Amino acid sequence: MVCPELERQLENLRGSGYDRHPVSPQTPRLKGYNCIAFAAGDKSRRWWPHPNKFAFYWPEHLPREVPGAETLPNFINAFAFLGYSCCQHGTLEKGTEKVVIFLKNGHPTHAARQLENGLWTSKCGNSEDIHHKTLEAVEGRVYGKAHTFLHRPRDRNQS
Amino acid sequence: MDLISDKGEDCRYSDPTYDEICPAADWWRKGITYAEATQENEDSSSVLEREFNERADRWERETAIHSSPSATYFHRDYIAIIASGMAHRSVIVPLILKRIPDSGSDWFFALENIAGQNPAEGEEDFAQAVEAWRNWAAQNC
Numbered sequence: 001m002v003c004p005e006l007e008r009q010l011e012n013l014r015g016s017g018y019d020r021h022p023v024s025p026q027t028p029r030l031k032g033y034n035c036i037a038f039a040a041g042d043k044s045r046r047w048w049p050h051p052n053k054f055a056f057y058w059p060e061h062l063p064r065e066v067p068g069a070e071t072l073p074n075f076i077n078a079f080a081f082l083g084y085s086c087c088q089h090g091t092l093e094k095g096t097e098k099v100v101i102f103l104k105n106g107h108p109t110h111a112a113r114q115l116e117n118g119l120w121t122s123k124c125g126n127s128e129d130i131h132h133k134t135l136e137a138v139e140g141r142v143y144g145k146a147h148t149f150l151h152r153p154r155d156r157n158q159s
Numbered sequence: 160m161d162l163i164s165d166k167g168e169d170c171r172y173s174d175p176t177y178d179e180i181c182p183a184a185d186w187w188r189k190g191i192t193y194a195e196a197t198q199e200n201e202d203s204s205s206v207l208e209r210e211f212n213e214r215a216d217r218w219e220r221e222t223a224i225h226s227s228p229s230a231t232y233f234h235r236d237y238i239a240i241i242a243s244g245m246a247h248r249s250v251i252v253p254l255i256l257k258r259i260p261d262s263g264s265d266w267f268f269a270l271e272n273i274a275g276q277n278p279a280e281g282e283e284d285f286a287q288a289v290e291a292w293r294n295w296a297a298q299n300c
Contacts, residue, residue: 010224032263034226035226046226048227052265052267054282054288055267055285056228068232109227109230123226124223
């Protein structure tokens with residue numbers, strides 16, 4: 001199933017081979033989740049180091065940052081909190097779960113998680129969950145480029 | 160509406176025109192003062208509400224792809240709503256508060272800029288933050 005609205009905003013998505021999983025419109029979206037939460041395996045809240053704690057979760061021991069001035073180390077540390085460590089690439093490795101942080105103009109914008117079959121899964125803001133074959137499919141003017149890869153041993157109970 | 164210009168630029172983040180921010184900017188043609196014109200607009204709350212809803216719907220739809228809150232703040236409709244809220248606080252703030260519970264977008268940044276303060280600062284619970292803003296609105300709008 002394709003999504004014209006996503007294809008319009010993510011210029012490399014069309015024809016890349018992706019599958020969408022629409023989010024239920026009945027879910028109040030502020031109580032939903034975003035891409036960082038989705039990559040972290042948490043569908044209960046939105047993750048972002050925004051100063052408003054009532055609207056965004058961020059690991060307690062990590063700093064909140066001024067909107068627009070978020071830093072890559074803060075996001076790396078958030079995933080390190082979940083057992084991830086930096087690695088060199090996003091090539092599929094058996095028994096290993098990987099995530100990637102996207103940067104635009106030096107600031108984190110998006111994250112994707114690799115599935116056991118090698119596909120990547122992304123939550124595109126408040127809108128769609130998608131499975132995409134390549135990271136290039138979601139790179140571009142909205143999210144910038146896939147930049148930092150992290151990995152951890154895959155939990156067999158996770159999808 | 161095509162948001163990509165012929166030059167490949169993303170038009171969503173271009174500056175709004177004066178007429179977009181102040182659609183009633185022809186008040187001087189009517190031979191009335193600016194104060195009278197703004198009072199006239201204040202009375203036309205249904206016009207403001209319709210314009211607010213159009214802009215709010217479009218802003219939420221076009222920025223839904225972003226997880227980064229700051230990436231949504233520079234949209235022309237959001238800027239226009241803040242400008243409208245500064246001129247017509249008693250109309251716009253209640254409209255924002257009415258929309259917040261069912262919205263996944265960050266309306267608190269707009270409220271802070273309209274109010275010039277943050278009565279929800281330090282709150283960690285969403286419902287309490289909304290309540291803090293409702294209390295503020297009851298006293299200031």
